[in-house]
Amino acid sequence: ARRTKRDCSSRAARYPRNSTSKRGSNTSNCRKAERLSATITSVIPALAIIVGALMGSALGLIGTGGAILAVPALVYIFGYSAINATTASLVIVISTATVSVIPRFRRKQVQIKSALILWSIGLLGNYFGVQLSKTISEKALLIGFGVILLASATSMIWRTFQKDLIAKKRSTWVLPLAGSLIGFMAGLFGVGGAFLAIPTLILVFGEAAQVAAGTGLALMILNSVTALLFRFQNIQNVAWDIPIIILVSAITFSIFATQKGAALKSVTLERIFAYFLFLVGTATLIESIIK
DSSP: OHHHHHHHHHHHHHSOTTOHHHHHHHHHHHHHHHHHHHHHHHHHHHHHHHHHHHHHHHHHHHSSOGGGGHHHHHHHTTOOOHHHHHHHHHHHHHHHHHHHHHHHHHTTOOOHHHHHHHHHHTHHHHHHHHHHHHHSOHHHHHHHHHHHHHHHHHHHHHHHTSOOOOOSSOOTTHHHHHHHHHHHHHHHHOOOOHHHHHHHHHHHHOOOHHHHHHHHHHHHHHHHHHHHHHTHHHHTTSOOHHHHHHHHHHHHHHHHHHHHHTTSOHHHHHHHHHHHHHHHHHHHHHHHHHO
């Protein structure tokens, strides 16, 4: 809005006083531009609330997955750079996962020891992910994030058509690879990696599905806090007004949705969200490639 006013003032100064028709036309155009700018400025907070509501509803009704929408929303709706969007996403992941993990912790569905083991294995991958995020091109980062979205959606869709995953035999060889990859994704893309963490906790540690989901949230918090500390210098470069609105909205709606979620069919909701996530991932991938 300030830029519009400066532009209008400079245009008015270019025309002499006897050029009333030109001045009148430019004044009218400037007023229209100022009104449009004011409208856009007022709509942005509303859009942030809607994005947060969608994320919080997914988190409350399904239990996971909502925060992964933060990066594409910040980039394509609010014009953030990829590095700033992934940094802001970490704060959103930490906050929403903390809200979600508290009731699961009270129900004894969180194994802190398992989360700490996976987190410690992923520390090096987390560090290298953060360093790569500082040097990789924005196009490559967004293409990679599109792939993560598609992988997360595919994993979610696959789980809805399967019975509960049970580890008949613990696959310990998966541990170093999965732990490093989960940490790397948190560092590079600013995501929790629940679609990979939950199967790992079941197959390697033999956790029940509900316990794996709760422990996965604890792991997301640990990895995201670590990645945020590694990105400490970039925190000051992020405009935090929009992410904070999204965050507050997401937490508010997740609390409300958690109360209503028990009465709804979680499999159907998860499948709907997974298809939506697949569409967002496809759009992100196509947009990133042709950009």
